[in-house]
Amino acid sequence: MKQITVLGVGNILMQDEGFGVRVVEQLLKQYSFPQNVQILDGGTLGMELLRFLIETDKLILVDAVAGSLPPGSLYHFQNNEVKAYFKEKVSMHELGIQDVLAILDVMEKPVQEIRILGVQPLTVDIGLEMTPIVAEKVDVIIEQILLVLHEWQVEVVKFDE
Numbered sequence: 616m617k618q619i620t621v622l623g624v625g626n627i628l629m630q631d632e633g634f635g636v637r638v639v640e641q642l643l644k645q646y647s648f649p650q651n652v653q654i655l656d657g658g659t660l661g662m663e664l665l666r667f668l669i670e671t672d673k674l675i676l677v678d679a680v681a682g683s684l685p686p687g688s689l690y691h692f693q694n695n696e697v698k699a700y701f702k703e704k705v706s707m708h709e710l711g712i713q714d715v716l717a718i719l720d721v722m723e724k725p726v727q728e729i730r731i732l733g734v735q736p737l738t739v740d741i742g743l744e745m746t747p748i749v750a751e752k753v754d755v756i757i758e759q760i761l762l763v764l765h766e767w768q769v770e771v772v773k774f775d776e
Contacts, residue, residue: 616651617672617727619769621760622664624657624678624712631686631736631749635677638756645757647772652764661711668715673728675763676712677756679749680733687748689755692731700731728767732759 623639626632636656643654653671657664668674680690680700692700719725734756737746744750764771 617767618670619652619673619675619764619767620668620671621652621654621675621764622657622668622677622712623655624659624676626659626739627743628741629739630742631734631745632679632739634679634734634736634745634749634753634756637745637750638677638753638760641753642757642760645774646761647774649769649771652769652771657712662714664712665715665718668719668726669722669724671726673767674726674730675760676729676731677760678731678733679736679739680731681739682735684735686735686737686746687752688735689752689759690731690733690735691759694729697729697731730763732756732763 621639621642623635623637625635627636636658639654639656648654653667655667682688682690684690716726716729734749734752737748761771
């Protein structure tokens with residue numbers, strides 16, 4: 616059975632930069648996942664993520680993406696587009712993830728399929744709350760994660776309210 620990881624990264628102390636972490640927090644509150652799916656809060660970890668990703672076949676990475684689109688815009692990269700994404704990223708946790716993926720390739724345990732789902736941040740100033748334009752995208756990205764998991768034939772169960 617394929618091992619799947621949904622990894623949220625970012626710094627929750629810097630407003631919209633914490634988007635990926637906030638998404639996986641909500642995902643864990645709302646859904647139950649089969650044993651082959653791990654949902655991880657990667658925070659700002661870099662190389663430390665290697666031990667969590669070493670057996671991962673498919674990865675969904677959720678992050679704030681500092682691109683050129685207006686704040687609140689959604690991004691979806693997959694496979695080869697991911698390399699282009701990492702060329703543009705300069706924060707420590709993205710560099711660490713890029714290094715982890717490269718090491719997994721060298722170890723002949725590459726992640727076979729990668730999706731990056733993210734949102735353009737409005738601000739990454741110090742603060743615990745995301746801006747409203749970014750916070751309202753949490754549920755949208757959760758729906759996108761569920762669609763990717765469905766595409767990968769993963770059944771999730773929504774908790775009763």
